[in-house]
Amino acid sequence: MALRGIKVIEMLGLAPGPFCGAILSDFGASVTVVQKIESSPVNVLSNGKRTISLNLKSKEGIDIFKKLCAESDILIDTFRPGVLEKLGLGPTPLIEKNPKLIYARLTGYGQDGNYKEKAGHDINYIAMSGLLSMLSKNQQPPHPPINIVGDFAGGSLMCSLGILLALFERAKSGKGQVIDASMTEGAAYLGTWLFKSQNLPIWTGEPGTNALDGGLPCYATYKTKDNKFMAVGALEPQFYSNFLRGLQLSEETHSQIDIGCKNEIEEIFSTKTQQEWCDIFKDLDACVTPVLDIKSVDDHECNSSRKSFYRDHDNLVVPEPAPRLSSTPGVSSGKQKPPKHGHHTIEILQELGYSKAEINDFIEKSVVCAKAKSNL
Numbered sequence: 001m002a003l004r005g006i007k008v009i010e011m012l013g014l015a016p017g018p019f020c021g022a023i024l025s026d027f028g029a030s031v032t033v034v035q036k037i038e039s040s041p042v043n044v045l046s047n048g049k050r051t052i053s054l055n056l057k058s059k060e061g062i063d064i065f066k067k068l069c070a071e072s073d074i075l076i077d078t079f080r081p082g083v084l085e086k087l088g089l090g091p092t093p094l095i096e097k098n099p100k101l102i103y104a105r106l107t108g109y110g111q112d113g114n115y116k117e118k119a120g121h122d123i124n125y126i127a128m129s130g131l132l133s134m135l136s137k138n139q140q141p142p143h144p145p146i147n148i149v150g151d152f153a154g155g156s157l158m159c160s161l162g163i164l165l166a167l168f169e170r171a172k173s174g175k176g177q178v179i180d181a182s183m184t185e186g187a188a189y190l191g192t193w194l195f196k197s198q199n200l201p202i203w204t205g206e207p208g209t210n211a212l213d214g215g216l217p218c219y220a221t222y223k224t225k226d227n228k229f230m231a232v233g234a235l236e237p238q239f240y241s242n243f244l245r246g247l248q249l250s251e252e253t254h255s256q257i258d259i260g261c262k263n264e265i266e267e268i269f270s271t272k273t274q275q276e277w278c279d280i281f282k283d284l285d286a287c288v289t290p291v292l293d294i295k296s297v298d299d300h301e302c303n304s305s306r307k308s309f310y311r312d313h314d315n316l317v318v319p320e321p322a323p324r325l326s327s328t329p330g331v332s333s334g335k336q337k338p339p340k341h342g343h344h345t346i347e348i349l350q351e352l353g354y355s356k357a358e359i360n361d362f363i364e365k366s367v368v369c370a371k372a373k374s375n376l
Contacts, residue, residue: 001027001028001328001329001330001331002027002028002325002328002330003024003027003028003029004028004029005028005030006024006028006029006030006073006074006167007029007030007032007071007072007073007074008021008024008025008029008030008031008032008072008073008074008075008076009031009032009034009068009069009072009074009075009076010031010032010033010034010049010076010078011034011075011076011077011078011079011084012033012034012035012036012040012043012078013078013079013106014042014078014151015045015147015151015152015156016078016106016151016152016155016156016159016183017076017078017106017156018033018043018044018045018046019045019151019152019155019156020076020104020106020155020156020157020159020160020163021033021045021049021076022045022047022048022049022333022334023156023157023160023321024074024160024163025048025049025333026048026321026330026331026332026333027321027325027328027330028328028330028331029074030050031048031049031050031333032049032050032051032052032068032072032344032348033046033049033050033051033052034052034054034056034065034068035051035052035053035054035341035342035369036053036054036055036056037053037054037055037366037368037369039341040341043338044338046338046339047312047333047334047335047336047337047338048332048333048334048335048336049333049339050339050343050344050347050348051339051340051341051342051343051344051345052064052068052342052344052345052348052349052368053341053342053345053368053369053370054367054368055366055367055368056087056089058365058366058367060362060365060367061367061368062087062088062089064349064352064354064362064367064368065089066089066093066094066097067352067353068348068352069089069094069097069098069101070094070097070098071098071352072098072101073100073101073102073167073176074101074102074104074163074167075094075101075102075103075104076104076106076159076163077103077104077105077106078106078107079107080107080116080117081105081107081110081111081112081116081117091103091178095176095178098176099174099175099176100170100174100175100176101176102163102166102167102170102176102177102179103176103177103178103179104159104162104163104166104178104179104181105178105179105180105181106155106156106159106181106183107181107182107183108120108121108124108125108150108182108183108184109125109128109182109183109184110180110182110184110185111180111182115128115184121147121150121151122144122146122147122148122149122150122151122183123144123147123150124150125150125151125154125155125183125184125187126144126149126150126154126184126187127142128184129150129154129184129185129187129188129191130188130191130195131149131187131188131190131191131194132144133207134194134207134213135207135213136206136207136208137207137208137209137213137214138208139206139208140208142207149187149190150183150184150186150187151183153186153187153190154183154184154185154186154187154188154189154190155181155183155186155187157186158181158183158186158189158190159179159181159186162179162181163179166179209259211235215259216256216257216259217232217258217259217261217262217265218232218233218234218235218240218243218256219232219233219234219235220232220262221291222265222266222269222270223266223269223270224269224270224272224273224274224276224277225270225271225272225273225276226273226274226275228273228274228290228291228293229274229290229291230269230274230277230288230289230290230291231288231289231290231291232286232287232288233287233288234286234287234288235287237256238285239285239286239287240256240286242284242285242286243284243286243287243288245284245286246277246280246281246284246286246288247265247268249261249264249265249268274290277290278290294317295317296317297309297317298310298311298317307320308320310332310334310335312334312335313337318332318334319332320332340371341369341371342368342369342370342371343371345368345369345370345371346359346370346371349362349368
């Protein structure tokens, strides 16, 4: 795989950090998750990674962490600004010992500025990015799109992009660097086209009344007879013509920009099941698709024909890595069972050169948490 041989240290945090590590793992990197002594019940992205449980409040724990970073390529820091500095684990001392280290810092508001110390979640970051202001309708409060935009798109994905760029640059200079990945800025950057298109006629009205935010009947979702939904994106004239043909409506009486016909279209969609509408639009190029349920999205022929998803050990649907590379494709780490808390602690300590006596001493002093001492 493309990142085979790259060693990553991931500080266990909430979802954005672990998904960033998962992306790197899926494309071949060896990822070691540094956990706290206490286990975390919300980590669902540890598959395919190794885990070591360290007490970073102890000198020995700090020393172990420094050894890990000295032999690694990337560190993903998911703490608030200044936390690792207080432990003596900031970029300066770690990069001094390992000049090739790429120190990726993933936070809500960035490493400096007036908001660097403020707590927040996805909803706050996309609010401060400006994007949330566009996710409203009928002058109602904006509706957050779960936590996909700030945490994962603006956070995990942008941070992994920064890491790949730093790896590319390191191949030329031989030196690592610090990445300041703000989820607020990442989300805003993701929306660059939305910022730059504000003077286009598609944004003439209030949020929720425009072409791309559900204002037009030809770009909206509709409920079906069986309480499922269809998605319509018939923006171009040829697609809109086929859309009306599927509904058995006339173009002469149903203008594409006539918002008044939306109620009629809603009524028509409610007369048939989702599958019946899929059958109607199967051979009509109208940009009409079913809204697939996340629990069964793998069953649809669009996805099953490309094997876009798989079922994991809990029978949950999981996406395969994307994009697809022809020579060095990714392999989902989610196909492996998740490690238990501190599962690889002893193995990693032995690789770092610690003796059995030293490891036993670490366990006794609660410097580390290990799955089983019997491995010694």
